[in-house]
Amino acid sequence: MQNYSRYASMNQERQQQINRSLVINLLRQEKLCSRADLAKLSGLKRATITNIINEFMEYDLVVEEGILDGAKGRRSIGIRINGQKYRTIGVMITRQYYSIGMLGLSGEVYKTRTYQIEQGRKPDRVIEEMKNSIQRMISEEQGSQVLAMGIAVPGPYERCGDKMIFVTNLEGWDGIEIAMYMKRDFDIPVFVENDANAGACAQLWFRKGQLGQQNLVYVVAGQGIGCGIILSGELQKGSIGISGEIGHTSIDYQGPECECGNRGCLEKYCSSIAIMNYVRERLKKGESSMLNMDSDFSDFKEAVRAGDTLAKEEYRKACEFLAVGVVNLINQINPGTVVIGDVLTEVEPEMLLEVVRERIKKTVRPMIWRYLTIELNQLEYNPIMIGAGVIAAQEVFENPISYMEK
Numbered sequence: 548m549q550n551y552s553r554y555a556s557m558n559q560e561r562q563q564q565i566n567r568s569l570v571i572n573l574l575r576q577e578k579l580c581s582r583a584d585l586a587k588l589s590g591l592k593r594a595t596i597t598n599i600i601n602e603f604m605e606y607d608l609v610v611e612e613g614i615l616d617g618a619k620g621r622r623s624i625g626i627r628i629n630g631q632k633y634r635t636i637g638v639m640i641t642r643q644y645y646s647i648g649m650l651g652l653s654g655e656v657y658k659t660r661t662y663q664i665e666q667g668r669k670p671d672r673v674i675e676e677m678k679n680s681i682q683r684m685i686s687e688e689q690g691s692q693v694l695a696m697g698i699a700v701p702g703p704y705e706r707c708g709d710k711m712i713f714v715t716n717l718e719g720w721d722g723i724e725i726a727m728y729m730k731r732d733f734d735i736p737v738f739v740e741n742d743a744n745a746g747a748c749a750q751l752w753f754r755k756g757q758l759g760q761q762n763l764v765y766v767v768a769g770q771g772i773g774c775g776i777i778l779s780g781e782l783q784k785g786s787i788g789i790s791g792e793i794g795h796t797s798i799d800y801q802g803p804e805c806e807c808g809n810r811g812c813l814e815k816y817c818s819s820i821a822i823m824n825y826v827r828e829r830l831k832k833g834e835s836s837m838l839n840m841d842s843d844f845s846d847f848k849e850a851v852r853a854g855d856t857l858a859k860e861e862y863r864k865a866c867e868f869l870a871v872g873v874v875n876l877i878n879q880i881n882p883g884t885v886v887i888g889d890v891l892t893e894v895e896p897e898m899l900l901e902v903v904r905e906r907i908k909k910t911v912r913p914m915i916w917r918y919l920t921i922e923l924n925q926l927e928y929n930p931i932m933i934g935a936g937v938i939a940a941q942e943v944f945e946n947p948i949s950y951m952e953k
């Protein structure tokens with residue numbers, strides 16, 4: 548008869564990993580808990596919680612803090628994650644700049660810096676500079692250990708090949724294996740995710756526990772249009788990791804050709820790049836505006852706010868188009884919450900929200916509208932950068948102590 552005891556011990560070890568992961572994630576979420584709270588929330592026995600907490604304390608992962616009032620007047624010691632000891636790095640790459648954040652295990656931002664990407668600069672040069680900037684930030688962080696790095700990239704990220712694929716308006720980055728570049732120089736796990744997916748994870752993370760938030764989409768309306776989809780609390784990645792590319796869903800099959808091969812892609816109508824193209828077309832025709840052919844999107848933002856007619860018209864039109872795309876998304880996946888973020892929402896947030904809400908209300912079934920919340924990103928720091936760090940922490944905490952130093 549075969550000896551199964553080896554499997555029994557493997558299962559036991561796996562079960563311990565799951566329990567540790569559950570407890571650490573509860574602490575990341577709840578911030579401060581007693582051992583009794585953890586037992587109640589996790590469904591684990593008190594003795595198991597005590598063992599796990601002892602183990603975490605050996606690694607300085609958690610510390611005791613204060614006395615909490617519990618049920619029946621019982622008082623107990625609070626446990627929280629040791630914010631001083633462990634960090635993650637969250638990196639957000641856009642078509643024009645990249646941001647690096649030194650983050651806590653619960654997504655708190657300790658430090659963040661942004662660097663411009665010079666136009667036409669080769670990806671390997673940019674990545675080299677990025678590595679130096681990350682190295683500098685890590686070396687400034689005395690007394691703490693960086694556990695993992697999360698990188699959010701614009702455009703789709705192909706999970707199987709571990710590489711970026713077709714990023715519109717970012718030349719030379721197709722096929723870049725960014726995780727491999729990073730792993731060469733950093734002795735920590737590196738996780739790469741598409742920007743909208745990372746943003747959606749951050750939105751979910753800061754809303755956990757709120758009902759109706761488990762089916763959420765985060766729409767990134769910037770130089771490209773994309774979205775991260777969370778269903779039943781889980782990020783939906785798709786078979787090769789490129790779900791949520793609403794920027795390349797067509798809203799006019801006879802519309803302009805897109806680099807992706809499709810026609811009339813949403814992105815061609817309401818990304819910040821598309822808006823500036825429309826503005827330039829109208830200026831070429833001699834229409835008057837405070838904008839000129841060299842104006843960029845921040846000039847456009849100023850012009851809308853200053854009441855420039857042409858700019859305001861183009862902004863309203865882009866908001867309408869965005870709403871058309873969001874309606875398609877709503878009808879496909881029936882989310883409870885749609886959060887919209889990135890540069891488009893920063894121009895005139897109230898106007899965007901009003902136009903988008905009105906259009907959606909008019910074009911979806913009343914029942915859908917009744918159970919739908921449409922809002923703008925409320926996070927203080929960029930959700931994509933935070934999300935990159937949140938993903939890194941989540942991945943590491945699948946098996947917490949294997950990455951830590953005693």
Ligand SMILES: [Zn+2]
Nearest residue numbers: 795805807812
């Ligand atoms: Zn397209």
